[in-house]
Amino acid sequence: MDASATGYPLPPSEVTGRLGVQVEGYLGGRANTQWLVTAAGSPLVLRRYPAEPLGDVGYELSVLRRLNAMGWPVPVPVDDPIDVDGHTWCLFSRLSGASRTVADPKAEQRARGRLLAELHADTETLGDLGQRPGWHRAEAVVADSELYRGLAAYQRLFPWQARLLRWHAERAHERFDALDLGNRCLIVLHSDFNARNLLFQNGKLTGIVDFESTHLNHRASEFALAWQGRYDEVLHGxxxxxxxxxxxxxxxxxxxxxxxxxxxxxxxRRMTSDSIEPHGFDWQVGRLLRRSPLMGSEAAPYPGN
Incomplete structure:
Protein backbone atom coordinates (compact mmCIF):
# COMPACT_ATOMS: atom_id res chain seq x y z
CA MET A 1 0.00 0.00 0.00
CA ASP A 2 1.37 3.46 -0.86
CA ALA A 3 0.32 7.05 -0.31
CA SER A 4 -1.28 7.29 -3.75
CA ALA A 5 -3.58 4.39 -2.87
CA THR A 6 -4.60 5.69 0.53
CA GLY A 7 -4.73 9.42 -0.19
CA TYR A 8 -2.58 10.18 2.86
CA PRO A 9 1.13 9.83 3.73
CA LEU A 10 2.33 6.54 5.13
CA PRO A 11 5.17 5.71 7.50
CA PRO A 12 8.22 4.04 5.94
CA SER A 13 8.01 0.29 5.50
CA GLU A 14 11.03 -0.08 7.79
CA VAL A 15 8.96 1.40 10.61
CA THR A 16 5.87 -0.72 10.06
CA GLY A 17 8.04 -3.79 9.59
CA ARG A 18 10.11 -3.31 12.74
CA LEU A 19 7.05 -2.53 14.83
CA GLY A 20 4.85 -5.17 13.21
CA VAL A 21 1.92 -2.85 12.54
CA GLN A 22 -0.65 -2.35 9.80
CA VAL A 23 -1.83 1.17 9.01
CA GLU A 24 -5.59 1.76 9.31
CA GLY A 25 -5.87 5.52 9.01
CA TYR A 26 -4.17 8.89 9.23
CA LEU A 27 -4.66 11.34 12.09
CA GLY A 28 -2.30 14.06 10.89
CA GLY A 29 -0.97 16.45 13.49
CA ARG A 30 0.94 19.66 13.98
CA ALA A 31 4.39 19.04 15.49
CA ASN A 32 3.82 15.28 15.73
CA THR A 33 2.23 13.13 13.02
CA GLN A 34 0.07 10.14 13.94
CA TRP A 35 -1.52 7.09 12.33
CA LEU A 36 -4.14 4.59 13.50
CA VAL A 37 -2.53 1.16 13.37
CA THR A 38 -3.05 -2.37 14.58
CA ALA A 39 -0.51 -4.84 15.90
CA ALA A 40 -1.56 -8.47 16.35
CA GLY A 41 -5.16 -7.25 16.27
CA SER A 42 -4.68 -4.62 18.97
CA PRO A 43 -5.65 -1.02 18.10
CA LEU A 44 -2.75 1.39 18.63
CA VAL A 45 -1.52 4.79 17.53
CA LEU A 46 1.83 5.30 15.79
CA ARG A 47 3.43 8.68 16.36
CA ARG A 48 6.25 10.28 14.39
CA TYR A 49 8.09 13.01 16.23
CA PRO A 50 9.61 15.86 14.21
CA ALA A 51 13.28 15.66 13.27
CA GLU A 52 13.95 18.01 16.21
CA PRO A 53 11.43 16.98 18.91
CA LEU A 54 10.07 19.53 21.37
CA GLY A 55 12.52 18.41 24.02
CA ASP A 56 13.57 14.95 25.16
CA VAL A 57 10.99 12.35 24.11
CA GLY A 58 11.86 10.11 27.05
CA TYR A 59 10.67 12.80 29.48
CA GLU A 60 7.23 12.90 27.86
CA LEU A 61 6.98 9.11 28.00
CA SER A 62 7.91 9.12 31.70
CA VAL A 63 5.16 11.66 32.44
CA LEU A 64 2.60 9.55 30.57
CA ARG A 65 3.59 6.34 32.34
CA ARG A 66 3.41 7.99 35.75
CA LEU A 67 0.00 9.57 35.07
CA ASN A 68 -1.34 6.28 33.74
CA ALA A 69 -0.24 4.57 36.96
CA MET A 70 -2.26 7.19 38.85
CA GLY A 71 -5.37 6.28 36.87
CA TRP A 72 -5.43 9.10 34.33
CA PRO A 73 -6.62 8.16 30.81
CA VAL A 74 -3.52 9.11 28.83
CA PRO A 75 -1.85 7.44 25.84
CA VAL A 76 0.75 4.99 27.13
CA PRO A 77 3.84 3.95 25.13
CA VAL A 78 3.65 0.23 24.51
CA ASP A 79 7.36 -0.13 23.69
CA ASP A 80 10.53 1.91 23.51
CA PRO A 81 10.73 4.41 20.65
CA ILE A 82 12.83 3.71 17.57
CA ASP A 83 14.77 6.05 15.26
CA VAL A 84 14.17 5.68 11.52
CA ASP A 85 14.45 8.08 8.60
CA GLY A 86 15.70 10.93 10.78
CA HIS A 87 12.65 10.77 13.07
CA THR A 88 11.71 9.14 16.37
CA TRP A 89 8.74 6.76 16.17
CA CYS A 90 6.71 5.33 19.05
CA LEU A 91 3.62 3.16 19.49
CA PHE A 92 0.94 4.20 21.97
CA SER A 93 -2.25 2.71 23.33
CA ARG A 94 -5.35 3.95 21.52
CA LEU A 95 -7.90 5.86 23.58
CA SER A 96 -11.63 5.77 22.96
CA GLY A 97 -13.88 8.79 22.62
CA ALA A 98 -13.55 12.11 20.84
CA SER A 99 -13.31 15.79 21.66
CA ARG A 100 -16.87 16.91 22.22
CA THR A 101 -18.83 19.64 20.52
CA VAL A 102 -19.02 22.67 22.77
CA ALA A 103 -22.59 23.98 23.07
CA ASP A 104 -21.92 26.27 26.04
CA PRO A 105 -18.35 27.66 25.84
CA LYS A 106 -18.37 29.17 29.32
CA ALA A 107 -19.59 25.95 30.92
CA GLU A 108 -16.95 23.98 29.00
CA GLN A 109 -14.20 26.36 30.12
CA ARG A 110 -15.24 26.18 33.77
CA ALA A 111 -15.43 22.38 33.69
CA ARG A 112 -12.03 22.23 31.97
CA GLY A 113 -10.58 24.47 34.67
CA ARG A 114 -11.84 22.12 37.39
CA LEU A 115 -10.38 19.13 35.56
CA LEU A 116 -7.05 20.91 35.13
CA ALA A 117 -6.91 21.60 38.86
CA GLU A 118 -7.47 17.89 39.56
CA LEU A 119 -4.71 16.97 37.09
CA HIS A 120 -2.31 19.43 38.73
CA ALA A 121 -2.88 17.75 42.09
CA ASP A 122 -1.08 14.75 40.59
CA THR A 123 1.42 16.40 38.23
CA GLU A 124 2.81 18.38 41.15
CA THR A 125 4.04 15.04 42.54
CA LEU A 126 6.22 14.52 39.44
CA GLY A 127 8.81 17.14 40.37
CA ASP A 128 11.45 14.44 40.82
CA LEU A 129 11.56 14.20 37.01
CA GLY A 130 13.24 17.60 36.99
CA GLN A 131 13.21 19.87 33.99
CA ARG A 132 12.71 18.48 30.51
CA PRO A 133 15.94 18.83 28.49
CA GLY A 134 15.66 21.76 26.09
CA TRP A 135 13.03 23.61 28.15
CA HIS A 136 13.31 26.52 30.57
CA ARG A 137 11.17 28.25 33.17
CA ALA A 138 9.01 31.12 31.97
CA GLU A 139 11.27 33.86 33.35
CA ALA A 140 14.26 32.57 31.37
CA VAL A 141 12.53 33.29 28.05
CA VAL A 142 12.26 37.02 28.69
CA ALA A 143 15.70 37.21 30.35
CA ASP A 144 17.44 35.88 27.23
CA SER A 145 19.81 38.49 25.74
CA GLU A 146 19.38 36.84 22.32
CA LEU A 147 15.72 37.87 22.32
CA TYR A 148 16.58 41.54 22.81
CA ARG A 149 19.41 41.49 20.28
CA GLY A 150 17.04 39.89 17.80
CA LEU A 151 14.31 42.44 18.44
CA ALA A 152 16.81 45.26 17.85
CA ALA A 153 17.60 43.78 14.43
CA TYR A 154 13.92 43.07 13.75
CA GLN A 155 13.02 46.72 14.35
CA ARG A 156 14.52 47.58 10.96
CA LEU A 157 11.92 45.31 9.33
CA PHE A 158 8.79 45.92 11.43
CA PRO A 159 9.32 48.87 13.82
CA TRP A 160 5.88 48.92 15.48
CA GLN A 161 5.75 45.17 16.01
CA ALA A 162 9.30 45.14 17.38
CA ARG A 163 8.48 47.85 19.90
CA LEU A 164 5.34 45.98 21.03
CA LEU A 165 7.19 42.68 21.42
CA ARG A 166 10.03 44.36 23.31
CA TRP A 167 7.65 46.25 25.62
CA HIS A 168 5.92 43.05 26.67
CA ALA A 169 9.21 41.17 27.04
CA GLU A 170 10.66 43.90 29.26
CA ARG A 171 7.45 44.23 31.27
CA ALA A 172 7.29 40.47 31.86
CA HIS A 173 10.97 40.48 32.87
CA GLU A 174 10.28 43.29 35.37
CA ARG A 175 7.30 41.43 36.84
CA PHE A 176 9.30 38.22 37.29
CA ASP A 177 12.14 40.14 38.96
CA ALA A 178 9.69 41.81 41.35
CA LEU A 179 8.48 38.45 42.65
CA ASP A 180 10.26 36.11 45.05
CA LEU A 181 10.39 32.98 42.89
CA GLY A 182 13.54 31.36 44.28
CA ASN A 183 11.72 28.81 46.45
CA ARG A 184 8.54 28.72 44.40
CA CYS A 185 7.09 25.22 43.91
CA LEU A 186 7.16 24.16 40.27
CA ILE A 187 4.96 21.49 38.74
CA VAL A 188 4.93 19.39 35.59
CA LEU A 189 2.56 21.01 33.09
CA HIS A 190 0.48 19.47 30.32
CA SER A 191 1.11 22.73 28.39
CA ASP A 192 -1.79 22.54 25.92
CA PHE A 193 -4.89 21.90 28.01
CA ASN A 194 -7.42 22.80 25.31
CA ALA A 195 -10.83 21.29 24.63
CA ARG A 196 -9.54 19.52 21.52
CA ASN A 197 -7.10 17.52 23.66
CA LEU A 198 -9.79 16.07 25.93
CA LEU A 199 -11.69 12.96 24.81
CA PHE A 200 -15.10 11.93 26.06
CA GLN A 201 -17.47 9.02 25.55
CA ASN A 202 -21.02 9.01 26.88
CA GLY A 203 -20.18 12.08 28.94
CA LYS A 204 -17.17 10.44 30.63
CA LEU A 205 -13.56 11.57 30.24
CA THR A 206 -11.73 8.87 28.28
CA GLY A 207 -8.54 10.61 27.28
CA ILE A 208 -6.13 13.50 27.75
CA VAL A 209 -3.77 13.72 24.79
CA ASP A 210 -1.00 15.89 23.34
CA PHE A 211 1.66 15.99 26.03
CA GLU A 212 4.31 16.94 23.45
CA SER A 213 5.22 20.14 25.36
CA THR A 214 5.02 18.79 28.91
CA HIS A 215 7.75 20.28 31.15
CA LEU A 216 8.44 21.75 34.58
CA ASN A 217 7.31 25.33 35.15
CA HIS A 218 5.21 27.66 37.29
CA ARG A 219 1.63 26.55 37.79
CA ALA A 220 0.47 29.81 36.17
CA SER A 221 2.35 28.92 32.98
CA GLU A 222 -0.28 26.25 32.32
CA PHE A 223 -2.84 29.00 31.74
CA ALA A 224 -0.88 30.48 28.84
CA LEU A 225 -2.70 28.08 26.52
CA ALA A 226 -5.61 26.95 28.67
CA TRP A 227 -6.66 30.57 29.43
CA GLN A 228 -4.85 32.58 26.72
CA GLY A 229 -5.81 35.86 28.33
CA ARG A 230 -9.43 35.52 27.25
CA TYR A 231 -11.07 32.33 28.58
CA ASP A 232 -11.54 33.60 32.13
CA GLU A 233 -13.97 30.83 33.07
CA VAL A 234 -11.08 28.35 32.94
CA LEU A 235 -9.47 30.16 35.85
CA HIS A 236 -12.76 30.50 37.72
CA GLY A 237 -13.34 26.76 37.40
CA ARG A 269 17.49 34.85 13.38
CA ARG A 270 16.05 32.91 10.46
CA MET A 271 14.42 36.02 8.99
CA THR A 272 17.61 38.04 9.13
CA SER A 273 19.61 35.18 7.61
CA ASP A 274 17.09 34.84 4.73
CA SER A 275 16.06 31.33 5.85
CA ILE A 276 12.40 32.37 6.00
CA GLU A 277 10.32 35.25 4.66
CA PRO A 278 10.15 38.21 7.07
CA HIS A 279 6.75 38.59 8.73
CA GLY A 280 5.09 40.77 11.34
CA PHE A 281 4.45 38.16 14.07
CA ASP A 282 0.71 38.74 13.66
CA TRP A 283 -0.16 35.74 15.84
CA GLN A 284 2.08 36.93 18.68
CA VAL A 285 0.96 40.56 18.38
CA GLY A 286 -2.72 39.58 18.59
CA ARG A 287 -2.20 37.62 21.80
CA LEU A 288 0.04 40.19 23.44
CA LEU A 289 -2.63 42.84 22.94
CA ARG A 290 -5.23 40.80 24.83
CA ARG A 291 -6.23 42.03 28.24
CA SER A 292 -8.34 40.50 31.01
CA PRO A 293 -9.40 41.83 34.43
CA LEU A 294 -7.61 38.77 35.83
CA MET A 295 -4.30 40.38 34.85
CA GLY A 296 -4.62 42.87 37.69
CA SER A 297 -2.15 45.73 37.25
CA GLU A 298 -1.23 44.39 33.80
CA ALA A 299 -4.81 44.73 32.49
CA ALA A 300 -4.18 48.28 31.24
CA PRO A 301 -4.00 48.52 27.42
CA TYR A 302 -0.59 48.49 25.74
CA PRO A 303 0.56 52.14 25.89
CA GLY A 304 2.13 52.13 22.44
CA ASN A 305 -1.16 51.94 20.50
Missing amino acids: YEEVRPLDEVDRALLAPTLWSWVLLGVAENI
Whole structure:
Protein backbone atom coordinates (compact mmCIF):
# COMPACT_ATOMS: atom_id res chain seq x y z
CA MET A 1 0.00 0.00 0.00
CA ASP A 2 1.37 3.46 -0.86
CA ALA A 3 0.32 7.05 -0.31
CA SER A 4 -1.28 7.29 -3.75
CA ALA A 5 -3.58 4.39 -2.87
CA THR A 6 -4.60 5.69 0.53
CA GLY A 7 -4.73 9.42 -0.19
CA TYR A 8 -2.58 10.18 2.86
CA PRO A 9 1.13 9.83 3.73
CA LEU A 10 2.33 6.54 5.13
CA PRO A 11 5.17 5.71 7.50
CA PRO A 12 8.22 4.04 5.94
CA SER A 13 8.01 0.29 5.50
CA GLU A 14 11.03 -0.08 7.79
CA VAL A 15 8.96 1.40 10.61
CA THR A 16 5.87 -0.72 10.06
CA GLY A 17 8.04 -3.79 9.59
CA ARG A 18 10.11 -3.31 12.74
CA LEU A 19 7.05 -2.53 14.83
CA GLY A 20 4.85 -5.17 13.21
CA VAL A 21 1.92 -2.85 12.54
CA GLN A 22 -0.65 -2.35 9.80
CA VAL A 23 -1.83 1.17 9.01
CA GLU A 24 -5.59 1.76 9.31
CA GLY A 25 -5.87 5.52 9.01
CA TYR A 26 -4.17 8.89 9.23
CA LEU A 27 -4.66 11.34 12.09
CA GLY A 28 -2.30 14.06 10.89
CA GLY A 29 -0.97 16.45 13.49
CA ARG A 30 0.94 19.66 13.98
CA ALA A 31 4.39 19.04 15.49
CA ASN A 32 3.82 15.28 15.73
CA THR A 33 2.23 13.13 13.02
CA GLN A 34 0.07 10.14 13.94
CA TRP A 35 -1.52 7.09 12.33
CA LEU A 36 -4.14 4.59 13.50
CA VAL A 37 -2.53 1.16 13.37
CA THR A 38 -3.05 -2.37 14.58
CA ALA A 39 -0.51 -4.84 15.90
CA ALA A 40 -1.56 -8.47 16.35
CA GLY A 41 -5.16 -7.25 16.27
CA SER A 42 -4.68 -4.62 18.97
CA PRO A 43 -5.65 -1.02 18.10
CA LEU A 44 -2.75 1.39 18.63
CA VAL A 45 -1.52 4.79 17.53
CA LEU A 46 1.83 5.30 15.79
CA ARG A 47 3.43 8.68 16.36
CA ARG A 48 6.25 10.28 14.39
CA TYR A 49 8.09 13.01 16.23
CA PRO A 50 9.61 15.86 14.21
CA ALA A 51 13.28 15.66 13.27
CA GLU A 52 13.95 18.01 16.21
CA PRO A 53 11.43 16.98 18.91
CA LEU A 54 10.07 19.53 21.37
CA GLY A 55 12.52 18.41 24.02
CA ASP A 56 13.57 14.95 25.16
CA VAL A 57 10.99 12.35 24.11
CA GLY A 58 11.86 10.11 27.05
CA TYR A 59 10.67 12.80 29.48
CA GLU A 60 7.23 12.90 27.86
CA LEU A 61 6.98 9.11 28.00
CA SER A 62 7.91 9.12 31.70
CA VAL A 63 5.16 11.66 32.44
CA LEU A 64 2.60 9.55 30.57
CA ARG A 65 3.59 6.34 32.34
CA ARG A 66 3.41 7.99 35.75
CA LEU A 67 0.00 9.57 35.07
CA ASN A 68 -1.34 6.28 33.74
CA ALA A 69 -0.24 4.57 36.96
CA MET A 70 -2.26 7.19 38.85
CA GLY A 71 -5.37 6.28 36.87
CA TRP A 72 -5.43 9.10 34.33
CA PRO A 73 -6.62 8.16 30.81
CA VAL A 74 -3.52 9.11 28.83
CA PRO A 75 -1.85 7.44 25.84
CA VAL A 76 0.75 4.99 27.13
CA PRO A 77 3.84 3.95 25.13
CA VAL A 78 3.65 0.23 24.51
CA ASP A 79 7.36 -0.13 23.69
CA ASP A 80 10.53 1.91 23.51
CA PRO A 81 10.73 4.41 20.65
CA ILE A 82 12.83 3.71 17.57
CA ASP A 83 14.77 6.05 15.26
CA VAL A 84 14.17 5.68 11.52
CA ASP A 85 14.45 8.08 8.60
CA GLY A 86 15.70 10.93 10.78
CA HIS A 87 12.65 10.77 13.07
CA THR A 88 11.71 9.14 16.37
CA TRP A 89 8.74 6.76 16.17
CA CYS A 90 6.71 5.33 19.05
CA LEU A 91 3.62 3.16 19.49
CA PHE A 92 0.94 4.20 21.97
CA SER A 93 -2.25 2.71 23.33
CA ARG A 94 -5.35 3.95 21.52
CA LEU A 95 -7.90 5.86 23.58
CA SER A 96 -11.63 5.77 22.96
CA GLY A 97 -13.88 8.79 22.62
CA ALA A 98 -13.55 12.11 20.84
CA SER A 99 -13.31 15.79 21.66
CA ARG A 100 -16.87 16.91 22.22
CA THR A 101 -18.83 19.64 20.52
CA VAL A 102 -19.02 22.67 22.77
CA ALA A 103 -22.59 23.98 23.07
CA ASP A 104 -21.92 26.27 26.04
CA PRO A 105 -18.35 27.66 25.84
CA LYS A 106 -18.37 29.17 29.32
CA ALA A 107 -19.59 25.95 30.92
CA GLU A 108 -16.95 23.98 29.00
CA GLN A 109 -14.20 26.36 30.12
CA ARG A 110 -15.24 26.18 33.77
CA ALA A 111 -15.43 22.38 33.69
CA ARG A 112 -12.03 22.23 31.97
CA GLY A 113 -10.58 24.47 34.67
CA ARG A 114 -11.84 22.12 37.39
CA LEU A 115 -10.38 19.13 35.56
CA LEU A 116 -7.05 20.91 35.13
CA ALA A 117 -6.91 21.60 38.86
CA GLU A 118 -7.47 17.89 39.56
CA LEU A 119 -4.71 16.97 37.09
CA HIS A 120 -2.31 19.43 38.73
CA ALA A 121 -2.88 17.75 42.09
CA ASP A 122 -1.08 14.75 40.59
CA THR A 123 1.42 16.40 38.23
CA GLU A 124 2.81 18.38 41.15
CA THR A 125 4.04 15.04 42.54
CA LEU A 126 6.22 14.52 39.44
CA GLY A 127 8.81 17.14 40.37
CA ASP A 128 11.45 14.44 40.82
CA LEU A 129 11.56 14.20 37.01
CA GLY A 130 13.24 17.60 36.99
CA GLN A 131 13.21 19.87 33.99
CA ARG A 132 12.71 18.48 30.51
CA PRO A 133 15.94 18.83 28.49
CA GLY A 134 15.66 21.76 26.09
CA TRP A 135 13.03 23.61 28.15
CA HIS A 136 13.31 26.52 30.57
CA ARG A 137 11.17 28.25 33.17
CA ALA A 138 9.01 31.12 31.97
CA GLU A 139 11.27 33.86 33.35
CA ALA A 140 14.26 32.57 31.37
CA VAL A 141 12.53 33.29 28.05
CA VAL A 142 12.26 37.02 28.69
CA ALA A 143 15.70 37.21 30.35
CA ASP A 144 17.44 35.88 27.23
CA SER A 145 19.81 38.49 25.74
CA GLU A 146 19.38 36.84 22.32
CA LEU A 147 15.72 37.87 22.32
CA TYR A 148 16.58 41.54 22.81
CA ARG A 149 19.41 41.49 20.28
CA GLY A 150 17.04 39.89 17.80
CA LEU A 151 14.31 42.44 18.44
CA ALA A 152 16.81 45.26 17.85
CA ALA A 153 17.60 43.78 14.43
CA TYR A 154 13.92 43.07 13.75
CA GLN A 155 13.02 46.72 14.35
CA ARG A 156 14.52 47.58 10.96
CA LEU A 157 11.92 45.31 9.33
CA PHE A 158 8.79 45.92 11.43
CA PRO A 159 9.32 48.87 13.82
CA TRP A 160 5.88 48.92 15.48
CA GLN A 161 5.75 45.17 16.01
CA ALA A 162 9.30 45.14 17.38
CA ARG A 163 8.48 47.85 19.90
CA LEU A 164 5.34 45.98 21.03
CA LEU A 165 7.19 42.68 21.42
CA ARG A 166 10.03 44.36 23.31
CA TRP A 167 7.65 46.25 25.62
CA HIS A 168 5.92 43.05 26.67
CA ALA A 169 9.21 41.17 27.04
CA GLU A 170 10.66 43.90 29.26
CA ARG A 171 7.45 44.23 31.27
CA ALA A 172 7.29 40.47 31.86
CA HIS A 173 10.97 40.48 32.87
CA GLU A 174 10.28 43.29 35.37
CA ARG A 175 7.30 41.43 36.84
CA PHE A 176 9.30 38.22 37.29
CA ASP A 177 12.14 40.14 38.96
CA ALA A 178 9.69 41.81 41.35
CA LEU A 179 8.48 38.45 42.65
CA ASP A 180 10.26 36.11 45.05
CA LEU A 181 10.39 32.98 42.89
CA GLY A 182 13.54 31.36 44.28
CA ASN A 183 11.72 28.81 46.45
CA ARG A 184 8.54 28.72 44.40
CA CYS A 185 7.09 25.22 43.91
CA LEU A 186 7.16 24.16 40.27
CA ILE A 187 4.96 21.49 38.74
CA VAL A 188 4.93 19.39 35.59
CA LEU A 189 2.56 21.01 33.09
CA HIS A 190 0.48 19.47 30.32
CA SER A 191 1.11 22.73 28.39
CA ASP A 192 -1.79 22.54 25.92
CA PHE A 193 -4.89 21.90 28.01
CA ASN A 194 -7.42 22.80 25.31
CA ALA A 195 -10.83 21.29 24.63
CA ARG A 196 -9.54 19.52 21.52
CA ASN A 197 -7.10 17.52 23.66
CA LEU A 198 -9.79 16.07 25.93
CA LEU A 199 -11.69 12.96 24.81
CA PHE A 200 -15.10 11.93 26.06
CA GLN A 201 -17.47 9.02 25.55
CA ASN A 202 -21.02 9.01 26.88
CA GLY A 203 -20.18 12.08 28.94
CA LYS A 204 -17.17 10.44 30.63
CA LEU A 205 -13.56 11.57 30.24
CA THR A 206 -11.73 8.87 28.28
CA GLY A 207 -8.54 10.61 27.28
CA ILE A 208 -6.13 13.50 27.75
CA VAL A 209 -3.77 13.72 24.79
CA ASP A 210 -1.00 15.89 23.34
CA PHE A 211 1.66 15.99 26.03
CA GLU A 212 4.31 16.94 23.45
CA SER A 213 5.22 20.14 25.36
CA THR A 214 5.02 18.79 28.91
CA HIS A 215 7.75 20.28 31.15
CA LEU A 216 8.44 21.75 34.58
CA ASN A 217 7.31 25.33 35.15
CA HIS A 218 5.21 27.66 37.29
CA ARG A 219 1.63 26.55 37.79
CA ALA A 220 0.47 29.81 36.17
CA SER A 221 2.35 28.92 32.98
CA GLU A 222 -0.28 26.25 32.32
CA PHE A 223 -2.84 29.00 31.74
CA ALA A 224 -0.88 30.48 28.84
CA LEU A 225 -2.70 28.08 26.52
CA ALA A 226 -5.61 26.95 28.67
CA TRP A 227 -6.66 30.57 29.43
CA GLN A 228 -4.85 32.58 26.72
CA GLY A 229 -5.81 35.86 28.33
CA ARG A 230 -9.43 35.52 27.25
CA TYR A 231 -11.07 32.33 28.58
CA ASP A 232 -11.54 33.60 32.13
CA GLU A 233 -13.97 30.83 33.07
CA VAL A 234 -11.08 28.35 32.94
CA LEU A 235 -9.47 30.16 35.85
CA HIS A 236 -12.76 30.50 37.72
CA GLY A 237 -13.34 26.76 37.40
CA TYR A 238 -9.78 25.99 38.47
CA GLU A 239 -10.22 28.06 41.62
CA GLU A 240 -13.32 26.11 42.58
CA VAL A 241 -10.91 23.23 43.21
CA ARG A 242 -7.49 24.83 43.84
CA PRO A 243 -7.47 28.56 44.65
CA LEU A 244 -4.64 30.65 43.23
CA ASP A 245 -2.45 32.54 45.65
CA GLU A 246 -1.22 36.12 45.29
CA VAL A 247 1.94 35.13 43.41
CA ASP A 248 0.00 32.86 41.03
CA ARG A 249 -2.18 35.82 40.11
CA ALA A 250 0.81 38.10 39.65
CA LEU A 251 2.32 35.50 37.31
CA LEU A 252 -0.68 35.21 34.98
CA ALA A 253 0.29 38.04 32.63
CA PRO A 254 4.10 37.58 32.54
CA THR A 255 3.86 33.80 32.04
CA LEU A 256 1.38 34.35 29.20
CA TRP A 257 3.63 36.91 27.54
CA SER A 258 6.68 34.72 28.03
CA TRP A 259 4.91 31.82 26.30
CA VAL A 260 3.86 34.05 23.38
CA LEU A 261 7.49 35.18 22.96
CA LEU A 262 8.84 31.62 23.00
CA GLY A 263 10.72 30.98 19.74
CA VAL A 264 10.66 34.62 18.61
CA ALA A 265 14.45 34.99 18.84
CA GLU A 266 14.99 31.95 16.62
CA ASN A 267 12.39 33.17 14.12
CA ILE A 268 14.12 36.54 13.87
CA ARG A 269 17.49 34.85 13.38
CA ARG A 270 16.05 32.91 10.46
CA MET A 271 14.42 36.02 8.99
CA THR A 272 17.61 38.04 9.13
CA SER A 273 19.61 35.18 7.61
CA ASP A 274 17.09 34.84 4.73
CA SER A 275 16.06 31.33 5.85
CA ILE A 276 12.40 32.37 6.00
CA GLU A 277 10.32 35.25 4.66
CA PRO A 278 10.15 38.21 7.07
CA HIS A 279 6.75 38.59 8.73
CA GLY A 280 5.09 40.77 11.34
CA PHE A 281 4.45 38.16 14.07
CA ASP A 282 0.71 38.74 13.66
CA TRP A 283 -0.16 35.74 15.84
CA GLN A 284 2.08 36.93 18.68
CA VAL A 285 0.96 40.56 18.38
CA GLY A 286 -2.72 39.58 18.59
CA ARG A 287 -2.20 37.62 21.80
CA LEU A 288 0.04 40.19 23.44
CA LEU A 289 -2.63 42.84 22.94
CA ARG A 290 -5.23 40.80 24.83
CA ARG A 291 -6.23 42.03 28.24
CA SER A 292 -8.34 40.50 31.01
CA PRO A 293 -9.40 41.83 34.43
CA LEU A 294 -7.61 38.77 35.83
CA MET A 295 -4.30 40.38 34.85
CA GLY A 296 -4.62 42.87 37.69
CA SER A 297 -2.15 45.73 37.25
CA GLU A 298 -1.23 44.39 33.80
CA ALA A 299 -4.81 44.73 32.49
CA ALA A 300 -4.18 48.28 31.24
CA PRO A 301 -4.00 48.52 27.42
CA TYR A 302 -0.59 48.49 25.74
CA PRO A 303 0.56 52.14 25.89
CA GLY A 304 2.13 52.13 22.44
CA ASN A 305 -1.16 51.94 20.50
